[in-house]
Amino acid sequence: MTDPAASDPVSGAAGDPQRTFEIERKYDADASTPLPDWSRVPGVVSVTEGELRELDARYLDTDDRALAQHGIALRRRTGGPDAGWHIKGPRQGEGRLELGWPLDDDGRMPGAVAETVAQWTSAELVPIARIENTRTAFHLVGAAGVIAEFVDDHVRATDLRAGTRSAWREWEMELGPAAPADGPDREAFFAAVEQAVQQAGGRPPSSGSKLARALGA
Numbered sequence: 001m002t003d004p005a006a007s008d009p010v011s012g013a014a015g016d017p018q019r020t021f022e023i024e025r026k027y028d029a030d031a032s033t034p035l036p037d038w039s040r041v042p043g044v045v046s047v048t049e050g051e052l053r054e055l056d057a058r059y060l061d062t063d064d065r066a067l068a069q070h071g072i073a074l075r076r077r078t079g080g081p082d083a084g085w086h087i088k089g090p091r092q093g094e095g096r097l098e099l100g101w102p103l104d105d106d107g108r109m110p111g112a113v114a115e116t117v118a119q120w121t122s123a124e125l126v127p128i129a130r131i132e133n134t135r136t137a138f139h140l141v142g143a144a145g146v147i148a149e150f151v152d153d154h155v156r157a158t159d160l161r162a163g164t165r166s167a168w169r170e171w172e173m174e175l176g177p178a179a180p181a182d183g184p185d186r187e188a189f190f191a192a193v194e195q196a197v198q199q200a201g202g203r204p205p206s207s208g209s210k211l212a213r214a215l216g217a
Contacts (some may be wrong), residue, residue, distance in 0.1 A: 006175065007091050012138070015021040015088075017087075017099040017100055017101050017112065017116075018099070018100040019097065019098070019099060019128070020097070020098045020100065020116050021092075021095050021097050021098075022095045022096050022097075022098055022174055023174065023175045023179075024095065024169055024172050024173060024174035024175065025172070025173050025190055025193065025194070026205040026208075027074050027170065027171040027172075027173075027194075027202040027203065027204065027205060028168070028169070028170055028171075028202065028204070028205050028206055029169045029170060029171055029200075029201065029202045029203075030169065030201065031154075031169055032187075032203070033083075033169070033201040033202060034198060034200055034201070035152060035182070035200065036150075036171075036196040036197050036199065036200040036202065037196055037199070037200070038140055038150070038169075038193075038196060040192065040195075040196065041140065041151050041189065041192040041193060041196060042188065042189065042192055043137050043142040043143075043147055043180075043189070044141070044142060044147060045141060045142055045143060046141045047138050047139070047140055047141070047180050048138055048141065048149075049138075049153070049176060050136040050137065050138050051136065051137045051138075052135070052136055053079055053080040053081075053133075053134075053135040053136075053137060054068050054079045054080075054132075054133075054134060054135075055077060055078070055131075055132065055133040055134075055135055055204040056077065056078050056082050056130070056131075056132050056133075056195065057075045057076065057077035057130070057131045057132075058075060058076050058077075058127055058129075058130050058178045059072050059074065059075045059127070059129040059130075059131070059214075060075070060076075060125040060126060060127055060128060060209050061074065061125065061126070062123040062124065062125060063123070063124075063126060063136075064122050064123070065128075066121035066123060067072070067117070067119060067120055067121065070090070070120045071089065071090025071091070072087060072088065072089060072090070072120060073086075073087070073088040073209070073211055074086070074087050074113075074117060074125070075088075075211075076103070076104075076109075076133045080135070081200070082100060083103055083193050083212070084100050084101050084102050084103050085100065085101040085103070085104070085109065085113045086098055086099065086100050086101075087099045087108060087116055087117070089208050093132055094183075094186070099116065100160045101113055101184055108120075109125075113199075114181055124188070127160045128159075128160055128161055128215065129157060129158065129159055129160055129211055129214045129215060130157070130158045130160060130212050131136065131155070131156075131157045131211065131214055132155070132156045132157075133154065133210075134153070134154040135151050135152065135154075136151065136152045137149055137150070137151045137152075138150045139152070139176070140176075141178075142178050144178040145177055145178035145181050146176035146178055147176055147177070147180075147189070148174060148175050148179060148189075149151050149173075149174050149178050150171065150172070150173050151152050151171065151174075152169075152173045153169065153171065153172065154167075155167060155168050155170065155210060157210065157213065157214035158214070159214055159216065161193075161215075164216075166213070166214065167209075168213070169190060170205065170210075171197065171202060173190070173193050173209035175189075207214050
């Protein structure tokens with residue numbers, strides 16, 4: 001969900017990054033759990049066919065996790081409509097601000113990304129995790145457009161520090177441009193979403209992010 005008015009904890013970046021304020025909820029699901037039925041969620045008039053996306057993200061930080069200490073996550077991701085370099089800021093109220101730059105041509109970090117990261121650390125960045133994800137994305141559509149995007153993720157993660165691997169399934173629901181505009185209406189929407197998730201067999205998330213789960217946090 002793009003929100004130009006959101007405060008920017010990662011200001012001063014060059015290269016005109018795309019700014020997106022993400023308001024989303026996550027849920028855990030077992031491999032055999034059926035997808036939720038969204039037909040009773042208020043405002044939803046249709047759900048698009050699932051779009052398959054193969055995503056591959058490499059996360060970087062310093063040896064002492066300087067970025068994580070500031071609530072920052074840095075990744076380079078291929079696949080999907082938002083492939084590129086991403087910096088996710090710390091949580092602000094309902095969501096997080098994400099900055100995005102296009103993919104580089106040679107595998108090197110673009111100067112604009114490095115300039116932004118320098119706000120928190122000048123130490124060497126090293127790969128800390130790889131997260132591969134087979135994602136199926138659906139749009140929940142209302143009378144005014146896309147209310148939210150729901151994704152069904154089958155995740156394969158590698159902790160590159162310890163060499164350990166893990167796999168799990170999770171769901172995400174992220175508000176779209178036609179989402180409810182005020183807090184109470186958004187809470188009512190997510191309450192209906194969570195009811196549908198529970199009825200399908202989903203449950204609250206066991207971790208706050210894919211990266212944290214990959215690293216055993």
